[in-house]
Amino acid sequence: MGQKIRKCKKCGKYTLKEKCPVCGEGSVPAFPARFSPRDPYGRFRRLAKRG
Template sequence: MRSKILRCESCARYTLKEICPACGGRAAPTKPARFSPDDPYGRYRRVLASEA
């Protein structure tokens, strides 16, 4: 299943439309981060999540 959320290539805003409503640039599909059991940045991400 593909994600419906798109990201503008010009201004990096997220949108559901193919043309960015903010700048009029082209929006492309986003790709999720790859899963890895040996995630080298997992520790930092968990620390940031616990602070928020």
């Protein structure tokens, strides 16, 4: 069916493959995680992001 666009962790190029065709590094989904108002771990993620 349809594929989702992915982004290389190392060089930042966009691809549809699991590995980047430019540098060979693994790629991750380019879209953010789905938002849920009842997210039980949201507080902890926001605290970790603040640093």
